[in-house]
């Protein structure tokens with residue numbers, strides 16, 4: 157691509173750093189922006205605003221433009237004693253769009269993935285345990301993705317949260333195993349939340365195995 161000017165070349169390189177964008181797509185996008193300068197300006201403004209104005213909520217780590225709490229944490233009408241733990245802000249958005257959950261959230265910022273070098277310390281797990289100890293929710297719904305890594309993360313959370321004496325539940329397996337919450341339909345997520353299952357205690361399950369494999373229905377209210 158030596159034939160492009162330095163500025164276009166730089167743009168192409170920046171675009172290829174985005175997830176799912178290869179060199180050819182980046183080249184096409186860059187040339188499109190060159191041909192549509194007004195659109196390029198609007199895109200640049202949006203990118204700058206995201207970089208400068210978006211923060212993490214200090215309570216739940218959701219994305220927000222507020223300096224303090226996000227809109228969900230600041231909403232006194234939501235159930236303050238119901239906590240749903242998700243991996244990413246997009247999972248929170250997916251659950252919100254299901255329209256049946258009216259509690260609070262805690263965003264982990266990912267899931268434990270040893271092969272990718274993501275350990276528990278890279279996530280907001282410590283802050284979650286602190287929250288559960290101080291806010292004393294009556295129920296914590298663990299809504300990590302139905303993947304191996306999501307299950308590993310859930311098992312790790314159970315180990316840490318169980319001694320806090322909180323009622324722990326997991327989404328029902330309405331969501332297709334191996335998928336992520338964001339691609340589940342709102343209807344699937346709604347029933348996965350309604351049919352959530354109590355997680356058996358470590359001692360009752362006789363060890364670590366199959367802690368999330370069943371349990372009685374919670375019948376908890378949303």
Ligand SMILES: [Zn+2]
Pocket residue numbers: 213214215216217218225226227228229230
């Ligand atoms: Zn928040």
